[in-house]
Amino acid sequence: MTRExxxxxxxxxxxxxxxxxxxxxxxxxxxxMSGPLLHPSxxxxxxxxxxxxxxxxxxxxxxxxxxxxxxxxxxxxxxxxTAAGLIAxxxxxxxxxxxxxxxxxxxxxxxxxxxxxxxxxxxxxxxxLFAVVLGLTGWPGIARLVRGETLRxxxxxxxxxxxxxxxxxxxxxxxxxxxxxxxxxxxxATLGVADAMLLEAGLSYLGLGVRPPHxxxxxxxxxxxxxxxxxxxxxxxxxxxxxxxxxxxxLLGDALRRSLQxxxx
Amino acid sequence: MTxxxxxxxxxxxxxRPGDAPLVPVDDVSFALAPGExxxxxxxxxxxxxxxxxxxxxxxxxxxxxxxxxxxxxxxxEITGLSERELRAIRGRRxxxxxxxxxxxxxxxxxxxxxxxxxxxxxxxxxxSAARERAIALLTEVGIADPATRVDEYPHQLSGxxxxxxxxxxxxxxxxxxxxxxxxTTALDVTVQAQILELLDRLRASRGMAVLLxxxxxxxxxxxxxxxxxxxxxxxxxSAPTATLFRQPAHPYTRGLFASIxxxxxxxxxxPTIAGSVPRPDRWPTGxxxxxxxxxxxxxxxxERPPLAEVAPMQRAECWVAQGEHA
Numbered sequence: 075m076t077r078e079x080x081x082x083x084x085x086x087x088x089x090x091x092x093x094x095x096x097x098x099x100x101x102x103x104x105x106x107m108s109g110p111l112l113h114p115s116x117x118x119x120x121x122x123x124x125x126x127x128x129x130x131x132x133x134x135x136x137x138x139x140x141x142x143x144x145x146x147x148x149x150x151x152x153x154x155x156t157a158a159g160l161i162a163x164x165x166x167x168x169x170x171x172x173x174x175x176x177x178x179x180x181x182x183x184x185x186x187x188x189x190x191x192x193x194x195x196x197x198x199x200x201x202x203l204f205a206v207v208l209g210l211t212g213w214p215g216i217a218r219l220v221r222g223e224t225l226r227x228x229x230x231x232x233x234x235x236x237x238x239x240x241x242x243x244x245x246x247x248x249x250x251x252x253x254x255x256x257x258x259x260x261x262x263a264t265l266g267v268a269d270a271m272l273l274e275a276g277l278s279y280l281g282l283g284v285r286p287p288h289x290x291x292x293x294x295x296x297x298x299x300x301x302x303x304x305x306x307x308x309x310x311x312x313x314x315x316x317x318x319x320x321x322x323x324x325l326l327g328d329a330l331r332r333s334l335q336x337x338x339x
Numbered sequence: 340m341t342x343x344x345x346x347x348x349x350x351x352x353x354x355r356p357g358d359a360p361l362v363p364v365d366d367v368s369f370a371l372a373p374g375e376x377x378x379x380x381x382x383x384x385x386x387x388x389x390x391x392x393x394x395x396x397x398x399x400x401x402x403x404x405x406x407x408x409x410x411x412x413x414x415x416e417i418t419g420l421s422e423r424e425l426r427a428i429r430g431r432r433x434x435x436x437x438x439x440x441x442x443x444x445x446x447x448x449x450x451x452x453x454x455x456x457x458x459x460x461x462x463x464x465x466x467s468a469a470r471e472r473a474i475a476l477l478t479e480v481g482i483a484d485p486a487t488r489v490d491e492y493p494h495q496l497s498g499x500x501x502x503x504x505x506x507x508x509x510x511x512x513x514x515x516x517x518x519x520x521x522x523t524t525a526l527d528v529t530v531q532a533q534i535l536e537l538l539d540r541l542r543a544s545r546g547m548a549v550l551l552x553x554x555x556x557x558x559x560x561x562x563x564x565x566x567x568x569x570x571x572x573x574x575x576x577s578a579p580t581a582t583l584f585r586q587p588a589h590p591y592t593r594g595l596f597a598s599i600x601x602x603x604x605x606x607x608x609x610p611t612i613a614g615s616v617p618r619p620d621r622w623p624t625g626x627x628x629x630x631x632x633x634x635x636x637x638x639x640x641x642e643r644p645p646l647a648e649v650a651p652m653q654r655a656e657c658w659v660a661q662g663e664h665a
Binding site for chain 1: 456
């Protein structure tokens with residue numbers, strides 16, 4: 075394992091620990107402490123916010139929400155995107171055309187606008203459903219990537235070699251082409267995690283995602299904006315958490331890509 | 340002995356909209372006996388690779404096989420088979436080994452896994468049995484420490500070892516015919532000899548026929564039973580290897596031999612064949628070699644000579660070799 079991979083694993087592990095164990099040791103994220111906008115102290119590690127709530131508790135609870143929503147969303151969009159991309163890149167002429175037009179349509183619709191319209195129409199969704207909706211709008215980018223990789227690998231010499239030894243289309247697609255697309259897909263997916271967290275933050279701010287008083291990192295950052303001068307820890311705590319999470323996701327993705335592409339330097 | 344493979348009047352064309360089709364392989368006929376090593380020799384663009392690819396019908400998109408062409412393998416006509424029927428033949432009866440072992444192996448798959456893929460494409464076997472067979476195949480193609488190598492990735496192997504892995508994959512389906520398209524071109528000279536040695540040994544131990552496609556007459560000597568010399572989409576000459584080396588009949592074949600550097604040569608300049616291979620859309624009338632031929636007679640530019648016997652077992656597509664004079 076490289077040093078970057080070890081850092082990624084450590085960071086990711088710490089954040090997961092924060093999400094799992096943090097809420098147990100931290101106070102209730104909704105209960106008021108001794109006062110509003112308190113400096114970080116031994117009693118309140120990351121200080122308190124404008125409603126006297128413990129910021130550490132909110133960051134820890136927010137880890138569950140932000141990471142959970144982002145991971146579910148990315149898992150869904152990666153699955154759909156990979157399937158659509160493989161079909162578009164490798165299936166018969168008509169199947170490929172249908173899948174390709176679906177991808178083009180998906181790419182033509184701006185994700186934020188689709189989400190705004192959708193969420194405005196149906197109102198607030200339960201958190202898991204919100205994550206699913208986020209995932210359902212995120213797949214076209216991945217699909218375009220996979221389609222391109224598939225088209226590139228479709229006529230690679232090793233694919234021809236496999237066909238020359240009697241491999242059928244399904245075998246070629248699944249055994250020869252799919253593993254080759256994993257590297258770029260994982261990189262895109264890790265970036266997608268960061269993207270999903272930021273998108274969730276933006277939607278939460280507009281009251282369409284995670285509703286206050288429930289804490290999400292994005293929501294906390296946007297709320298902290300008003301107290302930037304008086305209480306910078308309000309911004310720093312969730313901001314650093316978001317940054318570290320993005321960092322961990324990217325490093326882990328890179329490490330995965332290396333292990334899947336054994337000849338990568 | 341009945342031939343394993345009979346190719347009759349093979350014509351491969353690429354239709355072009357608004358233009359006459361390109362015909363890179365035109366009227367090629369040959370037969371291959373079980374266990375025979377036949378060499379198909381020619382320059383780049385002469386159609387030798389397309390001829391090899393047409394046997395398991397793996398031609399590139401857009402290529403068409405002529406309506407009266409026939410490829411009979413074990414008595415079965417290949418040209419009319421469906422994709423599904425062809426898959427049962429590819430790898431199982433006719434296997435291909437390609438030129439470049441660097442790109443013909445999947446870079447993200449362990450070599451053992453790739454051999455197992457080739458095994459399970461045709462047979463239902465358990466995971467452990469397939470792995471054992473993969474190791475046995477690696478042993479058969481002469482890879483040292485196969486139990487370790489089986490779990491390595493292609494980039495961890497040398498070029499020669501990768502070509503051995505390619506051959507092991509081709510052997511996985513226990514084919515009756517191995518088509519090796521320039522199998523040694525990408526390799527060092529010393530490794531080339533080892534790979535050819537291996538092909539020759541496998542042919543003997545398995546009774547497998549080999550069609551060796553190459554541009555290098557040198558690697559043919561002493562290994563091939565017969566040689567087909569291709570020029571501009573046609574077979575210029577066909578002869579047993581010893582005969583061809585002793586008395587080449589076609590002026591093109593003689594030109595090829597003359598342009599091989601010799602250690603005892605005193606002349607400083609290496610003889611070459613004047614001109615270059617014409618493009619498939621600019622093929623001359625009559626004999627396709629006549630514009631470059633040193634012994635051409637007027638008849639050559641008018642009528643195409645047949646591929647006729649000029650000596651016992653030796654056939655050449657040349658009026659002069661067949662006894663005509665100017």
